[in-house]
Amino acid sequence: MLLNFMLKPNLVKISHNIGSLGINCGIKRTFSQQIWKERASEITQSEGSIILIENELNWEKVSSILTRDIGAVNAVGFDCEWANESGRRKPVSLLQLATYSGNCFLFRLNSFQNNIPSSLQEILENKKILKVGVACDFDASHFAEDYNVKGWLDLRHLAVQDDLKNCKLGLKSLAKHYLGKTLLNNWRLRASDWESNTLTQDQVTYAAEDAIVGISILLAQLKNLWTPVLEETWETILLRLWK
Structure with missing residues (x-):
């Protein structure tokens, strides 16, 4: 996974003395970070497709695309929409998941005859697949009342760590x-x-934009925040950045 590579570079074993090991690892870290930044720049400039999914059959046809994208970068932009009636929130009717490639999957949950497909539910409940957005805890809390989602991350926490000024x-x-x-x-x-x-x-364009922008902001933030460290997983680093 690219996000795992970004936060845990695959370092080769070097059979030199401690001094040489430190120098070589430093070079390797710098090189790995440069590769990531160049690759991330390409990713954030990519354009994907907006895919509307209204039933289980639609999902079966495109599920491999979402799975493939998550296999490369284990994070998705996350958003959801719902209708209100008499001042009360109705169940979430639209789920938006956007991937690093610019693909955005719009799930019309209110038109699904049965519950969320199990393969989609597994993605939502997988803590290692980040669901990112701004104030996404608000959306995630509503979504969790109707379905279930784990592994969400509010991008504002990383923005604070990035030491933004006047923003x-x-x-x-x-x-x-x-x-x-x-x-x-x-x-x-x-x-x-x-x-x-x-x-x-x-509506389709509006719904897709927030999710696509969310994943794009994450990639841009990590270009600034990531410094390769030996044997650290991306979960460890994000927890450290969040503090």
């Missing part, structure tokens, strides 16, 4: 800072009918 910690500000991207605030779309029989193109 607000909302998604719009972080997208501008890390990606040079201007997001349009459209409360009408956010409050639109996500249980409609057919989503409009504006």
Whole structure:
């Protein structure tokens, strides 16, 4: 996995004395970090597809794409939408998962005849697959009331560790800072009918954007924060960064 490589480079064994080992490891770390930064720059510039999934058959046709992308980078942009009725929240109707490649999977959960497919549920419950976003704990808490999700990470924590100056910690500000991207605030779309029989193109684009921006911000943040350390896993480093 690229994220695992990023946070735990595969260092070769060097049969030299301690002094030489330190020098060679230092070179290896610098080299590994440079490879990651170049690769991450390519990733964040990539463009994928928005894939609408309305039933189990749709999911079966594209599940291998999501699995492949997660196999390369074990993190996804995470977001969800729901409708409100008489001031009360209805069950989550749309789940958005975006991968490093720019692919975004929009799951219309309200149109699934049965529960979430087990293969998708495994992804959501896998703590080693990060579900990232800004204030995603709010979405994750709502989602968890209806389904289940584990392994989420609020990108604001990494932004604080990145020592941002004069930058607000909302998604719009972080997208501008890390990606040079201007997001349009459209409360009408956010409050639109996500249980409609057919989503409009504006709804699809809006829903996909937040998740895609989330994973892109994570990759940009880690370019700044990552310093290779021997034998540290990505979980250990993220926990250290979060403190």
